[in-house]
Amino acid sequence: MLIGLLSDLCLLFGGLLCLTGGVGLLRLPSFFVRLHAASVTETLATVFLIAGVMLDTGWALDTAKLLLLIVIMFVANPSITHALCRTAAHGKYRPESNHEPQASHQQENQSSNNSTS
Amino acid sequence: MRDLFAVIMLFGIFSFIAALLFLDMDAVDVAFTEAAVGAGVTTVLMLSALRLTQRYENVSHRHAGMALVVVTLTGAALIYGTLDFPSLGDPNAPVHEHVAPEYLQQTPEKIGVPNVVTAVLASFRGYDTLGETVVIFSAGIVVMLLLGLGRAEDFEQQEDILILWVVVKPMVALILVFALYVQFHGDFGAGGGFQAGVIFASGFILYSLVYGENHTRKVLPARWLPRLAALGVLLYAGTGMFSFFKGQVFLDYNALADSPVSGQHLGILLVEAGVGLTVFSTVLLIFYAFSGRRAVVHE
Numbered sequence: 001m002l003i004g005l006l007s008d009l010c011l012l013f014g015g016l017l018c019l020t021g022g023v024g025l026l027r028l029p030s031f032f033v034r035l036h037a038a039s040v041t042e043t044l045a046t047v048f049l050i051a052g053v054m055l056d057t058g059w060a061l062d063t064a065k066l067l068l069l070i071v072i073m074f075v076a077n078p079s080i081t082h083a084l085c086r087t088a089a090h091g092k093y094r095p096e097s098n099h100e101p102q103a104s105h106q107q108e109n110q111s112s113n114n115s116t117s
Numbered sequence: 118m119r120d121l122f123a124v125i126m127l128f129g130i131f132s133f134i135a136a137l138l139f140l141d142m143d144a145v146d147v148a149f150t151e152a153a154v155g156a157g158v159t160t161v162l163m164l165s166a167l168r169l170t171q172r173y174e175n176v177s178h179r180h181a182g183m184a185l186v187v188v189t190l191t192g193a194a195l196i197y198g199t200l201d202f203p204s205l206g207d208p209n210a211p212v213h214e215h216v217a218p219e220y221l222q223q224t225p226e227k228i229g230v231p232n233v234v235t236a237v238l239a240s241f242r243g244y245d246t247l248g249e250t251v252v253i254f255s256a257g258i259v260v261m262l263l264l265g266l267g268r269a270e271d272f273e274q275q276e277d278i279l280i281l282w283v284v285v286k287p288m289v290a291l292i293l294v295f296a297l298y299v300q301f302h303g304d305f306g307a308g309g310g311f312q313a314g315v316i317f318a319s320g321f322i323l324y325s326l327v328y329g330e331n332h333t334r335k336v337l338p339a340r341w342l343p344r345l346a347a348l349g350v351l352l353y354a355g356t357g358m359f360s361f362f363k364g365q366v367f368l369d370y371n372a373l374a375d376s377p378v379s380g381q382h383l384g385i386l387l388v389e390a391g392v393g394l395t396v397f398s399t400v401l402l403i404f405y406a407f408s409g410r411r412a413v414v415h416e
Binding site: 072075076079082083086 | 281
């Protein structure tokens, strides 16, 4: 009973965090701020969502698998964000400018992509 | 949309949603394959192909009206075709009436593996899977003949990549172990040679994206890959030929061991290993061919 309630709370909080991340991803002005909004909320949201599912499944082998999933997501999510940011900074994206690089510089854009991919 | 990068990303998202749809219909093995192949490796392969050309599509001045008409007509015809479909889960649908009940009944007694999909794929439909393996093998060979094996580019070491190095190293080990689990656990749960091969290859691809392709080529030289792919097909067909020479039908695993059921187990294990080997080396071969092409072209 109490565990079920706790699981519901975890899932609800994780869902709310996802929603905040989604709003931030759509509404914030520039690439880096959007990435920040998405990654920070998603990382915590995954932990809460999987923890909610863990409480719901009870004590089984699946619990260990879900725990491993939490660890992987907790490590992988920020690193992917880091890789994205690094690649973007290597290209034409700059944190101080609010605009995305123009599509007209096709050749330069492409070469900058190449050097980082 | 002229940004081909965005098109590739949308394609990956489409594959992932398709995988979730399959999962929703309880087709776990298909969903697994779709997620690993469609959303995972295909995206990487298309990105490495994009890297050889350019990111933005050229502006064409032709009219798109005709194309729109063709697409609309085809779509309308397809939707009209779906009207005749039996509804989802209908027990009288043609799929559930011919061979499917037979497979479902015979799997526990004759083959004895819990995952019916693996039994159907590797044993009942062994011929078909052999054909699929040969198709994958020939795809790899064709790409190799067209593009060559490529050569690793000189990878400039960057200082601030340390975080990725630290994170990716255990991650690659985890991916490889998980691939082996999927490979050998395919009889019991979702998974099998196709998924395991792709996951194993994606571990190598991740390593080469972060540490540089020249390091990956040191671990597994490109010239080994066509041989490994051929070895996989050979293992599959050889299993079939073994039972053939023992006086049974080609790919009849009952001849492999003393009792038919353990023969089936052994046969499925060998055949899945062949599939996994071929898929792994073909996927990695195609990745090498695309990503190593730039160094060859720039000479």
